[in-house]
Amino acid sequence: MLELRKDIFADERDDNLKEIGKPTQRQDMLGHVTATSVYFNDHKLQGMLHLKVLRSPHSHARIRRIDLSEAERSPGVRRIIRGADVPHNLNTLLSLINFGKDDEPTLAVDKVRYKGEPIVAVVADSQREAFEALAKIRVDYEPLPTVFDVEEALKPGAPVINETYPKNTFTYHDIYDHQKIRFGDVERGFAAADHILEQRYQMSPIEHAPTETNGSIAAPDTNGRYVVYTSTQALFFSLDTCAKILDVPSNKLHFIGGTVGGGFGGKVDTVTEPLSILGAMLTGRPVRYMIGREEEMLYCAPRGAERIFIKDGIARDGRILARQFRCLFDSGAYTRLSSYAAVKCAAHLPGPYTIPNVYAEVYCIFTNRVPATAMRGFGVTAVDFAIECQMDKLADLVGMDPMEFRLVNAYRDGDMKAHRREAKNTALIECVQVAAEKAKWRIRDDFKRMSSLKEAGGQRPTAPPPVREPILVNRSAGQQRTVYDRPAPPPPEPIRPPPPAPPPLAQPAPAPSHGAIRFSSVFGGRRR
Amino acid sequence: MAKLRGRGMSSMNYPIGMNLGGDPSQALVHSNPSGKFTVSLSSIDLGQGMKSVTRQICAETLGVPVEDVYVDTADSDTGPHCMGSFASRGTHRVGNAVMAAAREARGVMMEAAAEELEVNVADLETDGRGNIHVKGAPHRSISTKDVAIAAQFRQGRTISGRGIFLVPLSDVDPETGEMSPATCYAHACLVAEVEVDDETGEVAMVRMDSAYELGRALNPRLVEQQLVGGAWMGISHALYETPEPYYPDPSHGPRDFDEYLMPGPGDICPHDITVLERPAPDGPFGAKGPGEMCANPVMPAIANAIFNAVGVRMDELPITPEKVLRAIKAQGGARPQARR
Amino acid sequence: MPVTVKTFATPTEAAAALSSDRSACYIGGGTLVMRALNEGDVSIATIVRLEDRSLTQIRASGARITIGAGVTLSQILRERELSFLHAPARLIGGPAVRTNATVGGNLFAPAPYGDLAVALLALDATVSVMSGYGARDMALEEFLASRDRSPGALVLSVTCDRPPAPEAFRFRKVARVKPKGVSVLSIAVSLSAVGGRVSGPRIAYGAMAPTAIRAKAAERALEGKTLDESGIAAAVAAAAEGTSPANDAIASAWYRREVVGVHLRRLLLGQDG
């Protein structure tokens, strides 16, 4: 069930619109249900060849020798492509916006830095023949020591993974190995705090797993250009990346896409287009390079893992006085987009709360795993997980209700954020109030009266004394850091009755109040 | 054996568009001789509804019915530059570009209509049903079709428009991190209820209640698609997904949809959503973007609900039955917290 | 070298083709072989098919039931005679997989797959195998143990006794994803009770070893006991004995050992969840 609360912020909106706000059918829905929507792989071209790549079995190794003699004689093989055949065999995605150094080859030449890194591409008449040729390629590797843990990678003497960044960290502002946030004075904040809570959080890597794998079909066009059908999430981003790698004017490339079988960030990296176009250039035939599911799962870029350390100083009344972060982004063997995510993460700190003292160090670190890339919310998703778990522990520490604890610290219009910009157009408080009402989660009336608006904001309610001695031992199974403490809080005075248990689930959701508008919902027809 | 229930919550905000800006998008809008419009983009529809949202934005801005507009995307020969479909930028950036292009096209359309009706442009308005008439005098009216015919064959005007939207790139101070990361933020608060099996560590979703503030729900059904599907992905990230089950040890990576765990249709739970709209000053009709943030509040809300149910803190994702069971054993059994 | 498909009318010819060609692979429903080809496995150059009606037949005589190796899981679900196998069959794949997946193929599925084999193992099934030397029957347990060492072996059918009563055979699959997911582990139990006491119980596990295995320690501990908390306590305590589960993408060996007893207890006591 989805409902619109039109009564909230009504005076900031003109709701007198004709098309905006209507539940209009999707323009692409008919194509979807009739299976006539055209994805890149639905283009059938005469005499199309198939491209497959040889991938490294090692996570870190020097390439001593590549023997293609047997593979070249394999039936159906039209062309074998090596790194030397790639005009500009070194790139970094964000070079298009002048961010970072070229650090990743299209086809590995002297060294492989992650298991599954492409080394050689085979273009053949059929997929089977391409697979057979791959099996006949002989590569002589010299395995090198590997690093898979971000903290290990930072240690002096750790193996150098990506020679472009010899310290295993991305370089910010040409001088630093991390992005800084400095706001107020955290040490003074910690000194004034009643409790200090320092915790460690770990986000997992995540595979995008779109139902359509990455791929592209490139073909020589009638006018000396190349037409490229692609699953990219960013048409010109991919086009310009290919123009750079293949060293051709961008108008030699005609990219067609736009209808994509899910992406979630996994179709930005332009991993297939350069090779399918190069294959078409070298054979004069249409070439398809579609990533297999196992390849996509094991060797295509995931959302990167992040390890996050948070240290908070908090006052007995629930105000967070200081918050310190150390965020370690696992970028894998190459930069791709993790360098950008780290800055986005820094900008997001300390979360949607007003904290007078904030300190952060955000690192983009190289390890011997598949390079990480963009995914739905990256740079924010993991740190929000860490912050919100931390908020729950802090509320517990001072004996406050988690909703009310959020409201005490929530940012509002006019507050100064850690990146030194004034908060505007905020609505965190209203979201908490509405969610609490919806979930029948009782909060005190003074919290219900709060507002994000600068004028209407009123006083920040101070927390009631703890309902019980705060639990100062940490229950986490995880390898947690210390919780050390100032003198215990005063004995509890008037005790606030704990909120009642929520009603049985059988009860229907509350009828929409305040003239809320409900839309026929995906949850409408639920039958059990 | 006990199955213990608990509730947890989280609240957060999410920046709209590429961090620091500098991510332009362009749009072209033009009319055919019958007054039907085409929006040309190079933006990608991954399923999020790019074609549909920009279509509604264009129709509203032109003042014509949505049926009179189709969106063509994405062809690099016909669609002007767009940075791409990521960073929750589609609705905000591309939407603004389409709005600008549609405004320019509308301007020409109104001038052509004024010439046909022999009135001042300022006196004209659209009725949203395909007609343009004099304010207060609906009978002095002309259809967009007749305007387009006149513009094309008599007046020699192109009813078309170009639009671009760019948030200028912000610097980042190396020492303090001072920067302008985003021009607007979406907001959310979510409550998750879970049931934890204290003998196996298995966590089952019971229900979710949420509030999302998105500036403006341009199309509530599309917003609902994003929020419901995104929350499913949030459950998936929280409890199931990982390409490296033993991270940082890279072994045993899943190779297929059997080994890569995601909630099945039998694992989902009811989710009640409320949408708030505080228009972004620079959003198309105030819209922000729901596409990315929708998964985020679910993960910590589930972790906090697990603590409420059995008293263990889950600080590593994904929260597998093994991690929950190890934690429960480490603390010598489940410790249910105060029922919320 | 392109793939060649050879279709034979008799098991003898098919078995001969398999034993004479190291690159030959028998295809049942295709869930294993076609996947391998799609993923680029070039070690398979010949696909051997057998079109023999007997392969898809289900023959019942008294308590004995013989199931052709080519019988599909959806065929099992349509067959009233095989209602005792419906639980395991329904928990494998989705409906579309079950249309292809065969009883014979399931005996070759590596852990954590092969849940039907787990059920058949608890039913003391025997397997009729055709090899270069001709056809012979062998215990399923023996077959599974030698499976990977005898390439070219062609399974013709599986035979087992129908459980005397529905409650005499129980199956439980523990999966993360519902309703269709790969086994964290699976348990099949067949037991007959004499005067309220268990006699000759058979307990089989899936995903607790490289192939489906019997839980002999738990079986011994259950012999002569009553089916209640105290009666089964010893069996539950011995549940993980003799198992060698793997760490894989679904679960760790530690977790499988930790919870196998919990699920065995719940299965024996008829508790859900």
Added chain:
Amino acid sequence: MAKTPLQFRHNGREVAIFVDGGMSLLSALRDEIGDHSPKFGCGQGGCGACTVLIDGEPVLSCITLAETVAGKSIETADGLKTGPELHPLQAAFMDNFAAQCGYCTPGMLMAAKALFDHNPDPSRVEVIEAISGNICRCTGYESIINAVLAAARRTERRA
């Protein structure tokens, strides 16, 4: 490569093609016949995007050896409509906004049709079972489940 002749019914029409050794039904349909409605999602039998019906039974065409369908009747999502008229499932998927990227939709529709043809009034649990072999990464399944249930009600009304 050695080609093998193959004849079967495709959405009610007799077709005859030549297939390579080991070719999957999915490749036969997409590359030889030109029916692009079944999608390649994994080639592993794991996602259901290639689901078609053989003699009314749902199968994953990517793991079905093309030669095994000789003389059989294949239904794909491309054959769901009767003339211009949408199948009740297609209409219900539209009404319920049960598609986002649309890539899983053809397979979902065929998995649902397999249920539908045997059981025109399925329960929620039966619907969930019917689509349990089909992966959707966008919707969270709820809208799809409700679309199938709605299609059932829609057909009842017609009958």
